[in-house]
Amino acid sequence: MSRTILLLNENRGFGGGEVHTLQVARILSRRGHRIHLGVRRRSWLGGQAREAGIPVHTLPLANEVDYLSVGLIGLLVWRLGADIVHCHATRDTVLAGQAHFLFPRTALIKSQHTFVKPRLSNVYHTAHTRGVDRLVCVSQALQAQAMQVLNLPPERCPVVYNGLDTELALAPRKIPSFLREGRWVGVVGSFLPVKGQRFLLQAAPRILERFPETRFLFAGQGPERESLEEQARDLGDQVRFLGLQSDPLDILAGLEVAVVPSLLETFSLVSLEAMALERPLVASRVGGIPEVVEDGVSGTLVPPEDP
Structure with a gap:
């Protein structure tokens, strides 16, 4: 079944999380899903996605209390008729979590690419346990740490290893x-x-x-x-x-x-x-x-x- 999926990644730079987001967009698009990407202006990821023919939407994503972006994410989900919102960075996850009440029937997923920082555990608790349906961990080491810091059961934070676009x-x-x-x-x-x-x-x-x-x-x-x-x-x-x-x-x-x-x-x-x-x-x-x-x-x- 074809799905409409909005990927979010607020990072402007280049790193493994951004490469992974791009690969997910490319592969899901090839499999017939309708993929859209929300990024900040002048991001490496946005430029690469445009070259790959993936629709890109520029969002402010200025900080964790950017209520303009909260509204824009909700409006984008409604306009696209998105079935899934898939976040890849901290800020976009927090903002999408705040916007989730605008699209409660849309699944909210976060791919966790970094170890959870205990000093931010309260923010992550709000963003993930109350707003995110699944916290996808890229390794068992990360899953173990997320379970401890966020007090999540394993079924809420499954391990899905990063893949590679071998083509x-x-x-x-x-x-x-x-x-x-x-x-x-x-x-x-x-x-x-x-x-x-x-x-x-x-x-x-x-x-x-x-x-x-x-x-x-x-x-x-x-x-x-x-x-x-x-x-x-x-x-x-x-x-x-x-x-x-x-x-x-x-x-x-x-x-x-x-x-x-x-x-x-x-x-x-x-x-x-x-x-x-x-x-x-x-x-x-x-x-x-x-x-x-x-x-x-x-x-x-x-x-x-x-x-």
């Missing part, structure tokens, strides 16, 4: 020419402290002692870029930084080794992408990563914060 992942890749020269080890992801890029940079001198031809690549955006560039200064042209990529799979496909040095991850979509591209993978043994990567089989798991 897209296995399409011919446009690998940048510089990646075809040399041996590149790299991290693709947001420049945030929790992503742990600094630990790969700390390990770089020892790697270069054994493999002097190695080059290191860091692709993404975020507030840690400047400090990472300063940390890499002594390594000279053996380290390269790239900004936000329209198709990060082109970068991953060109790496000799993909690294996920995160301090915490609920799932790690980039690990799944690296495996699909048959790239050797080294990842931290944290959070939900061991549920994605089988140590010694599909990748190598290492302790976090241990360069």
Whole structure:
């Protein structure tokens, strides 16, 4: 049965949650569902969705008490005749939860991509237990934490692992020419402290002692870029930084080794992408990563914060 589904994601940047939202939109659309996407202005996700032919609706989503957005979400659900509202970020979930009284017969679902912060548990309790019909957890590690913090029974927060659009992942890749020269080890992801890029940079001198031809690549955006560039200064042209990529799979496909040095991850979509591209993978043994990567089989798991 074809459904009308409104996906919401307030994040403007690029990350695993945004990639997952885009993949859900593409795959459900191909399966005959009527998909619409609500985003903030100038979001990476909105631009990618428009290129994929998915209808995009711009919403303010300014903060958790943005009552204009509450009304606009309710109006959009009514105008589209949406059967399901599927949220992917905190702010849009809180706003859709407040608007739910306007569309009580429409199912409200949240895909949880990050660990629940205990200091926000009251907000999450209101948004999820009173407004959301299902809190979809992307790993067992996340489900266990959500059950504890939110006091939810397992049937209210089922585990549904993130999938991968293999048709897209296995399409011919446009690998940048510089990646075809040399041996590149790299991290693709947001420049945030929790992503742990600094630990790969700390390990770089020892790697270069054994493999002097190695080059290191860091692709993404975020507030840690400047400090990472300063940390890499002594390594000279053996380290390269790239900004936000329209198709990060082109970068991953060109790496000799993909690294996920995160301090915490609920799932790690980039690990799944690296495996699909048959790239050797080294990842931290944290959070939900061991549920994605089988140590010694599909990748190598290492302790976090241990360069």
